[in-house]
Amino acid sequence: MRRASTKAVFYLAVLPAYRQRCMSILLDAAPETVLMCSAAHLDRSVRTGIESRQYRQIPMVRLFGRAFVQYGGLMTAMSARVLVVDLNPRSLTAWILLAIRRVLRRRSLVWGHLFPQAGSDSSTRMLRLAMRRLSNGTISYSYANKRQAELEMPDRPVWVAPNAIYTRSELSHALATDTERGALVYVGRFEHAKKVEVLIQAFSKSRAAAEGAMLHLVGDGSQREELSQLVSSLGLLSSVTFYGWIQDFEVLEGVYSTAFASTSPGFAGLGLTQSLGFGVPMIVSKGEPHSPEIELSETGGVLWADESTVEAWVEAINRAWASRTAPRPELRDFVVERYSADAMAEGLLLALADESY
Numbered sequence: 001m002r003r004a005s006t007k008a009v010f011y012l013a014v015l016p017a018y019r020q021r022c023m024s025i026l027l028d029a030a031p032e033t034v035l036m037c038s039a040a041h042l043d044r045s046v047r048t049g050i051e052s053r054q055y056r057q058i059p060m061v062r063l064f065g066r067a068f069v070q071y072g073g074l075m076t077a078m079s080a081r082v083l084v085v086d087l088n089p090r091s092l093t094a095w096i097l098l099a100i101r102r103v104l105r106r107r108s109l110v111w112g113h114l115f116p117q118a119g120s121d122s123s124t125r126m127l128r129l130a131m132r133r134l135s136n137g138t139i140s141y142s143y144a145n146k147r148q149a150e151l152e153m154p155d156r157p158v159w160v161a162p163n164a165i166y167t168r169s170e171l172s173h174a175l176a177t178d179t180e181r182g183a184l185v186y187v188g189r190f191e192h193a194k195k196v197e198v199l200i201q202a203f204s205k206s207r208a209a210a211e212g213a214m215l216h217l218v219g220d221g222s223q224r225e226e227l228s229q230l231v232s233s234l235g236l237l238s239s240v241t242f243y244g245w246i247q248d249f250e251v252l253e254g255v256y257s258t259a260f261a262s263t264s265p266g267f268a269g270l271g272l273t274q275s276l277g278f279g280v281p282m283i284v285s286k287g288e289p290h291s292p293e294i295e296l297s298e299t300g301g302v303l304w305a306d307e308s309t310v311e312a313w314v315e316a317i318n319r320a321w322a323s324r325t326a327p328r329p330e331l332r333d334f335v336v337e338r339y340s341a342d343a344m345a346e347g348l349l350l351a352l353a354d355e356s357y
Helices: 017-029 074-079 092-104 125-134 143-152 196-205 224-233 249-256 270-277 292-299 310-322 329-338 341-353
Strands: 008-011 034-037 060-063 067-070 082-086 107-112 138-140 158-160 183-189 214-220 240-244 259-264 282-285 302-305
Touching (some): 008 074, 008 092, 017 341, 034 074, 067 092, 074 092, 092 125, 107 341, 138 143, 138 341, 143 158, 183 270, 196 224, 196 310, 249 259, 259 270, 259 310, 270 292, 270 329, 282 310, 292 329, 302 310
Parallel strands (some): 008 034, 008 082, 082 107, 107 138, 138 158, 183 259, 214 240, 282 302
């Protein structure tokens, strides 16, 4: 692994648990790097989850649910040779740090979504462009956005640190072929935007359920009790399992090893990378404000539902059940090569060192 040559500070809103492997690789390669973040994001369901010894926790003040200010460690951030902040216009601290360091001629990078969730035509995209102009370069979550960013701003370099969870070594061995594929899997938060209730209702009406398929729900959130009651009211107690959050790789691998497909009835994000990494295709709704990971649909690993309605999902589940193909080694191999925690860390290290690919 390439070693970064300069001391860097990451001043971020949060570092969720899924970034644990990436951050460990980064700190091993660049041990002088300082990570600073808060306990939870503007959306409090998004929380920091990496090892406490790896980062310094800084306070956050939320402003009417629309913006936030972080404080603590500001002098360390200001004096760093390289500073990385969120590419998020809601972070007033990121704006302040970028502006001051611009005046001081110190190198700063922005890391995040190049476009808001509403898409590249959103009116707020100009704010992200302004943050990029204040910075010395951008770290993108996706390869497709890198190309567009370079066209928009040819004088600002762009690196890719694709959102990823597992290492190449882990995924290279994660392809169980000797298990019965009789389950649908959902992994993620139980929040309204994820539309898990649509999945449960559609599953109850599907041919898959009628023929003995199971539904595995991995995660938690504000809708946990509501979803449990829905399962009970639909008579699905023997067909649906709630697992809670699973952090252990081998346990989660076991869940995916039973899946003929995974699901994302709301917007798709990192779960798509995870599912394809296990060789499992994902059913995804069209028309949702998907995260950049949706570019993985080019692998052929996405099975589209026409919309995020119960009727459309019944039809999509039935199609996936009738043509069960998991596991698919080519999906796993693509993620191993381009969407591993190693690839994510490599992109960050190249950005810190100001080196091209």
